[in-house]
Amino acid sequence: xxxxxxxxxxxxxxxxxxxxxxxxxRVEQFRKQVAxxxxxxxxxxxxxxxRLMNGLYLQLHAYMLRIAVPYxxxxxxxLRKLAEIGRRYDKGYGHFTTRQxxxxxxxxxxxxxxxxxxxxxxxxxxxQTSGNCVRNVTTDQFVGAARDEVVDGRVYAEILRQWTTxxxxxxxxxxxxxxxxxxxxxxxxxxxxxDVGVLAKRNEAGETxxxxxxxxxxxxxxxxxxxxxxxxxxxxxVAYLEAILRVYNQYGRRDNIYKxxxxxxxxxxxxxxxxxxVEEEFARLRGPKYRLAPEIVAEIRRHFAPPPFEELPPxxxxxxxxxxANPAFARWVExxxxxxxxxxxxxxxxxxxxxxxxxxxxxxxxxxLVAGLADRYSFGELRVSHAQNLVxxxxxxxxxxxxxxxxxxxxxxxxxxxLIGDIIACPGLDYCALANARSIPLAQAISARFADPERQRAxxxxxxxxxxxxxxxxxxxxGHIGILGxxxxxxxxxxxxxxxxxxxxxxxxxxxxxxxxxxETVDAIEAIVNTYLARRTEGxxxxxxxxxxxxxxxxxxxxxxx
Amino acid sequence: xxxxxETLKAITANRLRDGTVVFLGxxxxxxxxxxxxxxxxxAAAEPALAAAKAKAEREQFGVDIYAFDVAVGADGRxxxxxRERIRALGPTVRTDLGKQAAA
Numbered sequence: 001x002x003x004x005x006x007x008x009x010x011x012x013x014x015x016x017x018x019x020x021x022x023x024x025x026r027v028e029q030f031r032k033q034v035a036x037x038x039x040x041x042x043x044x045x046x047x048x049x050x051r052l053m054n055g056l057y058l059q060l061h062a063y064m065l066r067i068a069v070p071y072x073x074x075x076x077x078x079l080r081k082l083a084e085i086g087r088r089y090d091k092g093y094g095h096f097t098t099r100q101x102x103x104x105x106x107x108x109x110x111x112x113x114x115x116x117x118x119x120x121x122x123x124x125x126x127x128q129t130s131g132n133c134v135r136n137v138t139t140d141q142f143v144g145a146a147r148d149e150v151v152d153g154r155v156y157a158e159i160l161r162q163w164t165t166x167x168x169x170x171x172x173x174x175x176x177x178x179x180x181x182x183x184x185x186x187x188x189x190x191x192x193x194x195d196v197g198v199l200a201k202r203n204e205a206g207e208t209x210x211x212x213x214x215x216x217x218x219x220x221x222x223x224x225x226x227x228x229x230x231x232x233x234x235x236x237x238v239a240y241l242e243a244i245l246r247v248y249n250q251y252g253r254r255d256n257i258y259k260x261x262x263x264x265x266x267x268x269x270x271x272x273x274x275x276x277x278v279e280e281e282f283a284r285l286r287g288p289k290y291r292l293a294p295e296i297v298a299e300i301r302r303h304f305a306p307p308p309f310e311e312l313p314p315x316x317x318x319x320x321x322x323x324x325a326n327p328a329f330a331r332w333v334e335x336x337x338x339x340x341x342x343x344x345x346x347x348x349x350x351x352x353x354x355x356x357x358x359x360x361x362x363x364x365x366x367x368x369l370v371a372g373l374a375d376r377y378s379f380g381e382l383r384v385s386h387a388q389n390l391v392x393x394x395x396x397x398x399x400x401x402x403x404x405x406x407x408x409x410x411x412x413x414x415x416x417x418x419l420i421g422d423i424i425a426c427p428g429l430d431y432c433a434l435a436n437a438r439s440i441p442l443a444q445a446i447s448a449r450f451a452d453p454e455r456q457r458a459x460x461x462x463x464x465x466x467x468x469x470x471x472x473x474x475x476x477x478x479g480h481i482g483i484l485g486x487x488x489x490x491x492x493x494x495x496x497x498x499x500x501x502x503x504x505x506x507x508x509x510x511x512x513x514x515x516x517x518x519x520e521t522v523d524a525i526e527a528i529v530n531t532y533l534a535r536r537t538e539g540x541x542x543x544x545x546x547x548x549x550x551x552x553x554x555x556x557x558x559x560x561x562x
Numbered sequence: 563x564x565x566x567x568e569t570l571k572a573i574t575a576n577r578l579r580d581g582t583v584v585f586l587g588x589x590x591x592x593x594x595x596x597x598x599x600x601x602x603x604x605a606a607a608e609p610a611l612a613a614a615k616a617k618a619e620r621e622q623f624g625v626d627i628y629a630f631d632v633a634v635g636a637d638g639r640x641x642x643x644x645r646e647r648i649r650a651l652g653p654t655v656r657t658d659l660g661k662q663a664a665a
Contacts, residue, residue, distance in 0.1 A: 038579065040622040058626060060649050061660055062581035091659055106659070108580035358655055429645060430653040438644070440655045490643050 009307035010075040010381035011144050011393075013158045013300070015123040023120045026127065030054050031113035038110065055126025056112055059433050063107040066129040067119060071139040071157040071181075072100030072384040076371035079382060081122040083367035089115050094367065096352060096360040098424060098475055099178070100138050100384045101129060105431050127165065132173045134164035134245075138180045140188040141385035144304060145347050145393040147339040151183030151200035151208055154304045155297060156237060163238055170245055174252030175260040177245070178217070190386060192216045192225040192506035193478055195262045196244060199504075208234045214244060214274070215266030216506070218472035223263040224506045228275045234297065236282070239290035243282035247274065307379040307394055312344020316397035329404050331453055332415040337400065346397050348378075350390040350407060351414040351422065355451035356444050359425040360388030369410050377403050387424055389417065420462040420529070421447045424475055428468030428485060429492075435468035437485025437492035438518075442466055445522045450529075459529055461541055463502065478502040480542050481528060482509045483521060494521040498528065498554060499546050512555050527557040567635045569642060571607035572599040573614050574649065575624030583649045583661070584624060586614050592624060595661065596639055596650040601632060 015023070030050070037047040051057075055066040067082070074082075082102055086094045089111050090104040097103055107115065119125055128135060137160045139153040140146065160179060164170055170177070182189040183200035191197030197213035210232045216225025232240045248262045251269065266274045323330040338347040350370060353359050362370070370390055374382045377399045378392035385391055395403055407413040416422045423446060426432065428439030443466055450456055465479030476482035482497035494516055497509030516524055531554050536545045546554070573586035584592040585599035590613075593599060602610050607629045618624040631642035641647045652660015 038622065043619070044578075044625045058576055058581055060645070061583060061652065062576075106581075110579050429648060430655050438654060440653075444655065487644075492644060 009305075009379040010073070011154060011304045011307075012073050012075055012078075012123075012381070013070070013161075013303045019123070020120070023123075023125050023127075024117075026054075026125070027113060027116045027120050030116060034109060034113055049131070051109075051112075052130040053127070054112070054116065055129035056107070056109070057130060057433075059105065059431055060429075061106060061431065063109055063112065064431070065104045065107045065112060065115065065126060066097070067102045067104070067124060067126050068129050068136050069100050069102055069124075069384050070161050071137055071143070071154050072141055072386070073143075073154065074382050074384065075122075076374040076380040076382065078122045078124055079367050079371040079374070081118060081124070083364040083371070085115055085118060086367065087364040092365075093361055093363045095358075095427060096362065096384050096388050096390070098386050098388060098426070098473060099136050100141075100386055101136055102384070103427075105427070130176075131171075132175050132177075133171050134160070134167070134173075134177045134179065137161055137164075138178075138189055138194075138386055140182050140184055141349075141383045141387075141389075141391045142188060142338060142347050142393060143183070143383075144306065145340050145342075145345075146184050146186075146188075147341050148185040149183055149341065150185065150202050152301070152304055153181040153183040153189075153200055155301045156183075156198070156200060156210075157181050158300050158303070159238065159292065159297070160241070163241075169249060173245070173249055174254050175257070177248075177262070179241075187502075187504040188385075190475070190478065190502040190506075192504065193218055193222075193475065193502060194225060195248075196241065197225045203231070210234075210237055210240075212240065212244070214278075215263040215271075217261050217263040218475060218477045219261070220258055220470045221264065222472070222477040222508045223267060224508065225263075226266060226271050228271070228278060235292050235294075236286065236290075238292050239285045239287075240278075240282055242290060243278050243285055246281050246285075247277045251277070306342070307381075309342040309345060309394070310396070312342075312396065312398075314343040316344060316400075319397045319400055322401035326401070328408075328415070328453075329401055331457065332404050332413060333400060335415040335419060335457065336417040340394065342394070344397055346395050346400060348392045348395045348400065348403060349385070349417040350392065350412050351416050352389050352412075353416055353422050353447060354411055354414045355421060356448040358440050359423050359443050362390070366410055366412060369406070370412070373403060373406055387417075387422060389422070415453055416447075416456055418461055418463070419456040420450045420459050420464060421456050423447055423464045423466060424479070425466040426468050426473035428466075428474075432468060432473075434471055435485065436470075436487040437468050437494065439466045439468040439474055439483075439485060442483060442485075442494065442518055442521060445518065446525055449522055449526060459533065459542075462529075463500075464525065465500070475502065476500070477508045478506065479509060481525060486515055488515070492518060494518065496521065496524055496528075496558070498551065499543065501543060510551060512551065513559050516558075524558040527560075528554050531557040567633070569631050569633050570601040570603060571629045572596065572601055572632045572639075572641075573607070573611055573627065573629050574599075574646070575614070575618060575627040578622055578625050586610065590617065592618075596632070596641070599632075599639075601634065601639075602629070 213225035425443035467474035478500040500509030
């Protein structure tokens with residue numbers, strides 16, 4: 001047995017009575033607001049901001065409810081509740097997003113207060129998943145488990161969550177505000193494409209501190225976040241972020257929605273002036289009120305204590321035997337399993353990207369199955385990645401084969417994490433009211449074209465990211481190959497970019513050439529891949545080949561027939 | 563009867579209570595199927611839209627009300643833009659969902 005009580009050791013913040021009272025009161029407040037809207041007491045104009053504050057959008061087919069998954073960490077109990085809501089109030093499935101949240105697409109307004117009440121039963125809500133406020137703070141999906149982790153980002157993401165929830169100054173910012181935090185050597189949270197990206201680290205004295213990057217973001221005007229401070233001491237963490245938000249709140253543009261994000265402010269003020277403003281505000285704020293006391297950090301950290309790992313040898317003989325006996329399992333281990341900091345354990349990525357599937361969608365049955373597997377193999381805890389996959393972070397190596405078999409049976413054993421089939425795609429025009437083109441069919445066609453797992457493995461690391469509009473929810477700008485859907489006189493076309501990089505060496509991709517039809521785009525991706533395979537040197541990644549030989553060979557291969 | 567191969571306008575909304583896509587019917591009632599929707603020529607669409615908005619607000623029935631182009635041909639009615647085709651039928655990637663599922 002891994003554990004006694006499923007979920008008892010899950011690395012989530014556990015609500016206290018004050019938290020529960022607050023969320024409960026908010027649900028009842030919204031219940032009254034819905035009743036007033038349905039009775040006609042509130043107009044749609046009056047009601048819309050209220051429903052958005054509770055994560056409720058109106059999309060193409062119905063209302064869409066976006067539920068917060070703080071820093072992407074869930075207990076099995078919470079996932080079971082999401083599965084139950086999907087079955088009872090939606091159409092039996094949910095969609096995991098690039099902000100580590102979950103969206104339901106077919107929600108009824110009149111059911112929403114009941115749904116929020118059910119979420120509150122498992123310490124969940126939909127607050128600040130919409131609106132011009134601080135959104136869900138994202139982090140590394142391997143947090144607390146990764147071999148290369150220096151600082152546990154969950155602790156600080158939770159501190160940020162508590163600090164920013166209904167913060168009176170930051171409820172009506174110029175625009176939405178997105179923060180990502182990472183505490184590992186490798187950036188798995190794409191921190192430099194966020195309004196604020198935080199790298200948690202330790203100095204030589206063993207103290208925790210933070211490097212701050214500000215002004216990143218994709219959308220209409222993509223920018224890579226710029227470094228504003230190399231080291232902020234732990235006790236100043238809240239003060240420094242508050243200083244950034246205050247400067248943004250004061251100077252950010254409210255007259256033009258397209259220029260309202262902090263990236264535009266940093267760009268227009270210039271990094272030097274922006275940094276000076278922040279430092280001046282920081283100097284004013286520093287003091288007892290904003291000091292992050294070690295006791296508070298320790299108390300939050302207590303919630304994220306490591307689960308009771310068994311003492312195990314670093315390598316599992318059972319795992320090696322299973323790998324030798326089963327090539328498909330060996331492939332899955334090679335591709336979807338990462339090293340764990342605890343000897344004898346591993347981190348398993350559950351791909352929500354079967355060949356020809358809809359990226360990020362999971363049925364209620366699949367959610368329940370994964371919840372059961374989390375109980376059985378990972379202390380009742382799981383994570384959502386910004387790449388729209390699920391993660392079991394603490395699996396004994398001895399258990400990996402049994403886990404994989406269970407996943408395979410449910411269609412969740414695809415070995416493509418980080419490969420060409422692991423496509424990030426926004427819901428696109430099939431669901432989203434903002435989209436100009438469909439994203440999902442293209443993702444399905446590309447993943448079907450590259451379904452062969454051996455071919456995927458031969459291609460190696462390859463991030464394809466698809467957005468159905470310029471808002472870039474599919475992060476297309478930082479895809480190794482990015483695809484943006486555009487509407488041309490009622491017909492869907494797709495613009496390809498290459499060279500995007502979501503890691504700390506962040507780069508915005510370059511447009512390859514004129515946009516293409518859906519069918520042409522699939523062929524174009526194949527042409528790009530084939531050019532890479534033909535030109536790469538031994539062990540060379542796609543991005544490195546692209547840097548070495550330039551865009552021209554790829555462009556020529558794509559547009560040769562045109 | 564509309565002429566063949568003609569582009570006319572229909573009026574659509576999302577039903578307030580559940581968000582379901584609805585269309586303005588011939589008698590001023592809201593209907594769920596595009597085939598049952600009233601079709602208007604350019605001149606008639608604008609006053610019909612204004613009246614529909616006023617009525618929906620009065621009755622707390624629909625939100626996000628707008629007119630869109632529908633091509634009417636031998637094979638029936640087809641929204642000119644993909645967005646409205648998807649609204650009228652359901653997601654193209656899940657034909658088991660939306661109005662198309664019941665067809």
